Amino acid sequence: MSELDYKIIVGLEIHVQLATRTKMFCGCELVFAAEPNSRVCPVCLGLPGALPVMNRQAVEFAILTASALNCKIAEFTKWDRKSYYYPDLPKNYQISQYDLPVGENGFIEIPIAEGQTKKIRILRVHLEEDAGKNLHGENFSQVDLNRAGTPLMEIVTQPDMNSPQEVSTLAVELQRIVRFLGASEADMQKGHMRFEPNVNVVIKKDGSEFKTPITEIKNLNSFKALEKGTAFEVKRQLNEFLDSGEVAKSGNKKTFGWDDTRGVTVLQREKEEAHDYRYFPDPDLVPVVVNEKWLADIKSGLCELPLAMQKRFTADYSLGDYDAGVLTADKDTALFFDNAVKAGGDAKRICNFITQTGLKIANEKGCRVSELGISPQRLAELAKLLDAGTVSATAAAAIFEKMTQSDEMPQQIAESLNLIQKSDADELKKIVDDVITANQQAVEDAKCDGKKTKKAYGFLMGQVMQKTKGTANPQIVAKIMDERLKSI
Amino acid sequence: MQILELTCRQLRDKIAGGEVKSVDATTAVFEQIEKHDRQIGAYISTFKEQALAKAKQVDEKIAAKKPVGLLAGVPIAIKDNMCTTFGATTCASKILENFHSPYNATAVEKLLAADAVIVGKTNLDEFAMGSSTENSGLKKTVNPHDFSRVPGGSSGGAAAAVAAKMCFAALSSDTGGSIRQPASFCGIAGLKPTYGRVSRYGLVAYGSSLDQIGPLAKNVEDCALLLDVIAGHDEKDSTSVDEKTAPVRDWLSAVNNKPQNLKIAIVPELFKGADGEVVESVKKAIEIYKSSGAEIIEIKMPHFDYAIAAYYLIATAEASSNLARYDGVHYGHRTKNPADYIEVYSKSRDEALGDEVKRRIMLGTYALSSGYYDAYYLKALKVRNLIRSDFTAAFAKADCIVMPTSPTTAFKLGEKTNDPLQMYLADIYTIAVNLAGVPGISIPCGFDKNNLPIGLQIIAPAFAEEKLLQIAMLFENKTDFCKTAF
Numbered sequence: 001m002s003e004l005d006y007k008i009i010v011g012l013e014i015h016v017q018l019a020t021r022t023k024m025f026c027g028c029e030l031v032f033a034a035e036p037n038s039r040v041c042p043v044c045l046g047l048p049g050a051l052p053v054m055n056r057q058a059v060e061f062a063i064l065t066a067s068a069l070n071c072k073i074a075e076f077t078k079w080d081r082k083s084y085y086y087p088d089l090p091k092n093y094q095i096s097q098y099d100l101p102v103g104e105n106g107f108i109e110i111p112i113a114e115g116q117t118k119k120i121r122i123l124r125v126h127l128e129e130d131a132g133k134n135l136h137g138e139n140f141s142q143v144d145l146n147r148a149g150t151p152l153m154e155i156v157t158q159p160d161m162n163s164p165q166e167v168s169t170l171a172v173e174l175q176r177i178v179r180f181l182g183a184s185e186a187d188m189q190k191g192h193m194r195f196e197p198n199v200n201v202v203i204k205k206d207g208s209e210f211k212t213p214i215t216e217i218k219n220l221n222s223f224k225a226l227e228k229g230t231a232f233e234v235k236r237q238l239n240e241f242l243d244s245g246e247v248a249k250s251g252n253k254k255t256f257g258w259d260d261t262r263g264v265t266v267l268q269r270e271k272e273e274a275h276d277y278r279y280f281p282d283p284d285l286v287p288v289v290v291n292e293k294w295l296a297d298i299k300s301g302l303c304e305l306p307l308a309m310q311k312r313f314t315a316d317y318s319l320g321d322y323d324a325g326v327l328t329a330d331k332d333t334a335l336f337f338d339n340a341v342k343a344g345g346d347a348k349r350i351c352n353f354i355t356q357t358g359l360k361i362a363n364e365k366g367c368r369v370s371e372l373g374i375s376p377q378r379l380a381e382l383a384k385l386l387d388a389g390t391v392s393a394t395a396a397a398a399i400f401e402k403m404t405q406s407d408e409m410p411q412q413i414a415e416s417l418n419l420i421q422k423s424d425a426d427e428l429k430k431i432v433d434d435v436i437t438a439n440q441q442a443v444e445d446a447k448c449d450g451k452k453t454k455k456a457y458g459f460l461m462g463q464v465m466q467k468t469k470g471t472a473n474p475q476i477v478a479k480i481m482d483e484r485l486k487s488i
Numbered sequence: 489m490q491i492l493e494l495t496c497r498q499l500r501d502k503i504a505g506g507e508v509k510s511v512d513a514t515t516a517v518f519e520q521i522e523k524h525d526r527q528i529g530a531y532i533s534t535f536k537e538q539a540l541a542k543a544k545q546v547d548e549k550i551a552a553k554k555p556v557g558l559l560a561g562v563p564i565a566i567k568d569n570m571c572t573t574f575g576a577t578t579c580a581s582k583i584l585e586n587f588h589s590p591y592n593a594t595a596v597e598k599l600l601a602a603d604a605v606i607v608g609k610t611n612l613d614e615f616a617m618g619s620s621t622e623n624s625g626l627k628k629t630v631n632p633h634d635f636s637r638v639p640g641g642s643s644g645g646a647a648a649a650v651a652a653k654m655c656f657a658a659l660s661s662d663t664g665g666s667i668r669q670p671a672s673f674c675g676i677a678g679l680k681p682t683y684g685r686v687s688r689y690g691l692v693a694y695g696s697s698l699d700q701i702g703p704l705a706k707n708v709e710d711c712a713l714l715l716d717v718i719a720g721h722d723e724k725d726s727t728s729v730d731e732k733t734a735p736v737r738d739w740l741s742a743v744n745n746k747p748q749n750l751k752i753a754i755v756p757e758l759f760k761g762a763d764g765e766v767v768e769s770v771k772k773a774i775e776i777y778k779s780s781g782a783e784i785i786e787i788k789m790p791h792f793d794y795a796i797a798a799y800y801l802i803a804t805a806e807a808s809s810n811l812a813r814y815d816g817v818h819y820g821h822r823t824k825n826p827a828d829y830i831e832v833y834s835k836s837r838d839e840a841l842g843d844e845v846k847r848r849i850m851l852g853t854y855a856l857s858s859g860y861y862d863a864y865y866l867k868a869l870k871v872r873n874l875i876r877s878d879f880t881a882a883f884a885k886a887d888c889i890v891m892p893t894s895p896t897t898a899f900k901l902g903e904k905t906n907d908p909l910q911m912y913l914a915d916i917y918t919i920a921v922n923l924a925g926v927p928g929i930s931i932p933c934g935f936d937k938n939n940l941p942i943g944l945q946i947i948a949p950a951f952a953e954e955k956l957l958q959i960a961m962l963f964e965n966k967t968d969f970c971k972t973a974f
């Protein structure tokens with residue numbers, strides 16, 4: 001395949017479950033993994049006579065997200081019925097938005113390399129209700145309608161992505177955005193984000209361009225599957241092109257599923273079915289007018305977006321892209337970091353506290369770093385102690401852990417745990433001299449240039465730290481040690 | 489005193505005054521049902537025990553001087569396309585023959601809250617699709633005035649029950665004339681309120697943008713009383729109008745006020761399509777208005793002729809989608825031994841839906857199909873707007889429009905069953921009112937040579953029910969055409 005000159009073209013459809021309390025058109029609460037058919041009512045069961053009532057919060061979340069994705073927000077939008085028969089769809093139509101989506105023509109910026117970003121155009125953002133789930137037994141099928149009526153936001157990009165990595169990066173970036181906005185929990189384990197990439201390849205051969213038939217891959221529920229599925233499909237299409245030479249034309253779009261265990265895409269539909277969904281405006285729902293005041297209210301929920309924040313952290317706080325990325329994976333953590341720096345803590349030190357000690361403890365407790373009971377101000381104080389050499393890095397980590405259990409300031413904790421570093425040169429000189437006197441062999445080894453030097457030096461330093469119970473400032477001890485060894 | 493001759497209002501007042509017991513009224517209604525309904529076939533189900541228990545409860549409340557609702561102790565019937573937690577909700581379809589709703593329609597809840605006694609649920613054309621009740625998938629209903637004739641439709645069972653004194657009034661629904669036309673055929677009053685005036689929650693949908701619940705009753709006053717009970721915004725129905733736009737009034741108190749400076753519009757061209765005797769009666773009615781001081785204005789409704797075509801695209805398009813849920817998968821009739829899941833759908837629907845329902849589903853599916861949508865559905869919506877403007881223009885000149893309710897009196901059973909198009913024309917005067925969403929009432933205005941009732945239709949602007957009822961009442965006070973059978 002390496003002889004082929006080709007370009008990958010991918011567009012993505014993403015379904016995001018919104019973080020509303022109740023379903024899109026009824027009052028049923030959204031509960032994950034509830035007893036089958038226990039979270040249902042006449043409306044989401046599609047019983048005769050039941051009528052939908054729009055969930056305003058869902059509309060607001062969609063408008064908020066569409067705004068963050070730089071979309072043009074519809075002043076007037078409506079609900080349409082999309083008809084098809086399937087057992088998990090109780091009304092045999094889905095309430096969706098056809099020709100007037102909530103938002104259109106936006107873009108999302110995604111990080112593609114250290115300090116570099118790329119704009120991917122967003123075609124549309126619309127709202128719809130989810131279907132239930134079909135469960136298949138040996139010779140029977142059952143339907144669980146708990147999920148029926150769950151509010152979904154569908155985001156459709158233009159085919160602007162040119163590698164499997166870009167596709168998964170976009171997905172991750174979108175996850176950060178909806179989480180920052182509070183529009184979705186975007187929990188992959190709970191199926192809050194589902195992906196359907198449309199993939200094909202443009203091949204340059206013998207001076208002409210050939211486009212392979214477009215494939216839609218269904219059922220991708222993780223970033224890894226999204227990237228692997230897309231990559232697999234590219235390879236498969238290149239092979240198929242070499243085999244058959246088939247090119248894209250109207251009607252030969254194919255649908256593939258993703259088999260995660262085997263790591264392959266599986267053909268579901270050879271030819272695009274001539275689906276006629278018979279869209280028409282739902283007469284049970286009134287159109288939605290988004291006036292200026294409402295839009296302004298919704299947009300007041302906009303915040304600094306993760307990528308902008310990440311860029312600011314690298315530019316203003318001199319963090320690397322990686323660290324800034326880790327910090328901005330979650331809004332609370334990012335704000336916690338930002339506030340601690342603004343309270344006077346050194347950015348790099350605060351970052352290390354959070355990414356090393358903080359995230360570890362938070363993971364153990366199953367919470368966020370910002371929820372550990374340490375205020376940004378106290379964390380800044382801790383960073384200052386470390387900066388001033390008042391405590392060692394090791395001690396600081398211990399103090400951090402203690403701070404999660406106590407309201408005391410780090411200085412007090414350091415004192416009560418006896419972790420204040422000894423930086424008094426005279427006192428340390430005396431201790432160094434004692435160690436040198438007591439360990440003549442090690443001094444000999446440390447002085448000669450050989451294999452043993454480093455080990456012996458480390459031993460002597462360790463003796464000093466032991467005598468001071470780890471409170472000696474290692475830099476000052478090293479300086480004294482060097483002077484003494486030279487003079488012997 | 490004959491209890492069954494009383495109107496709702498009279499009965500209610502007598503029950504409240506301790507003069508009549510609800511138990512006695514309810515017992516009389518069930519005796520009447522036992523006597524006549526085997527022949528008339530108005531009811532799909534009745535709830536004798538439940539009704540008598542409720543009646544007893546109301547009587548006890550009144551005896552104890554406890555507060556009671558607006559319809560305390562009055563036996564009322566419900567068209568069987570409104571959901572009730574008691575009995576089945578069949579829509580006169582085999583596909584829902586054994587369907588039991590877990591909830592009550594809002595209008596039913598309001599009846600119950602008003603302490604009405606629910607007698608039973610009445611027959612209709614399957615899913616309210618029809619003009620004679622002959623499309624019922626469950627039973628036949630005849631006109632109480634002449635057992636060889638249809639009671640009208642789709643609310644034939646409800647109208648027959650009221651006309652045969654097998655209840656004191658009925659809750660019904662009107663999508664293209666389903667309240668007004670049977671009212672006309674059975675010699676009673678029937679009101680279709682403004683679209684959005686009464687909650688549709690729990691009314692099994694046929695054409696969602698046209699369906700509206702309203703009363704069938706012995707006279708105009710009772711229509712006002714029932715409207716008092718069922719009107720109002722419902723947060724469960726987004727299309728029900730908020731009460732700031734359309735305040736709920738005490739229509740019963742207002743109904744007897746004489747409308748001042750009344751201007752009535754007539755559309756002479758429309759009289760051409762009706763039977764001579766019908767036209768004659770309607771013209772006499774207009775004379776009565778004239779003699780009581782009303783000014784009569786002749787107007788044109790240039791788009792009226794297109795109403796039936798537009799209606800049969802819009803209503804069927806909506807119906808094709810509304811009825812998709814009756815699939816044998818989740819509830820209702822399911823075919824035995826399907827070969828695969830596709831057959832669960834196709835066979836269940838084929839076995840349990842009637843011809844007219846299938847016809848309308850197919851027509852609506854076609855109208856919404858890609859390639860035809862613009863030519864049919866979209867064009868029908870444009871016609872609908874033109875019809876709306878016809879009404880707006882008319883109401884700029886007059887308080888109401890008066891015309892026949894139906895071009896004929898009740899026709900013979902079987903007369904039009906083989907010619908759907910002829911059947912559709914029976915709704916020529918009523919359909920435009922639903923397309924425009926305005927309120928309309930049918931009241932008796934005479935009899936033909938066979939002594940069959942003729943209906944007068946009065947149409948008013950949106951949310952002008954008060955004026956509409958007053959105009960109808962004015963006529964009723966000067967005439968005596970209200971006639972129950974036997």
Ligand SMILES: [Zn+2]
Nearest residue numbers: 026028041044
């Ligand atoms: Zn629900």
